[in-house]
Amino acid sequence: MHLKQQRKIIFGITIFYTLFILYFLFLAFGRVDKVDQINGYTFMFLPNDFFRVPSLSDLLHPTLMDFVGFGNIAAFIPFGILIPLLYRTSFVRxxxxxxxxxxxxxxxxxxxxxGSFDMNDVIQNSSGAAIGFGAYKFGFRTKNNWRNIAATGIFGIVLMLGLWGIFGVLDQVFTKEMGPFVAINELKDSTGNPSTGTKQSSLKIGGQDVEPKYNVYSIEGKDKETYTYTLDNKKELYLFLNYGIPDQKDSHGSIRVTVDGHEFLSVSAEAGRHEPDISEIFLPQANELMITLEGNETLWDVGFREMVYKWN
Known part of the structure; x- marks a missing residue:
């Protein structure tokens, strides 16, 4: 085929594929119908999850978001091949x-x-184009067009897998997970009371045998007690509290949890209710933790798990 004819065909494919991508960017997925439901502009300038690609186990049960992540990269690979075929250009340009x-x-x-301005999309789309350009540079090295196309496809797959692996490593490096459980009684108690958080063998609540593992808080013989702990300005942690009223006691009392003066939990006993319960509280940052008990409410296994990077 004449070189001029090849160029016309490539140009036509490029125009068609560009219009196809523009359709998905602006018209697909009912975007026009949703305009009236949007209250304002959305700009996300800081990337936060562009390297979160599905793992091999995720691909066994893929979700829509798994396909979106791959699509944002794969859909722009052809531009890295078509544009250099039309115009001689360096990778940087x-x-x-x-x-x-x-x-x-x-x-x-x-x-x-x-839609929205999303820096994650910019990085993913550009990564796809870069893969395409690399595949073109490695693939188009002979005068045989079919061989060039086959080689470009193979190199495209190899580079895509390589990027997938790099993104997977970055995901592991920059993703936080819950750290080990820290019993609250292991922290410094600002009240100086050595009896706080003592452990006892078992509780019976709602007919269930409860076996505390870490600590138990109750106020035997008192009307009210406040326990105060210092968390040293820890960030991103989950506070766990198990609570209930033992069966042999009257159902009255309350629990109040405040962190740095802000109330995060307030529970009052319901008349006649003896059931164990648990609360999980996310704290963006915490310095002073105060737990106030009244009546017969009992706490056990109180502690927290901090969000940490896997390499910590």
Missing amino acids: FITLFILSILLLETIQALTLL
């Missing part, structure tokens, strides 16, 4: 112009309320 184009499209999406 190509990827710079591509990123500027994606930034413009994302801005138009946000301003027309047909």
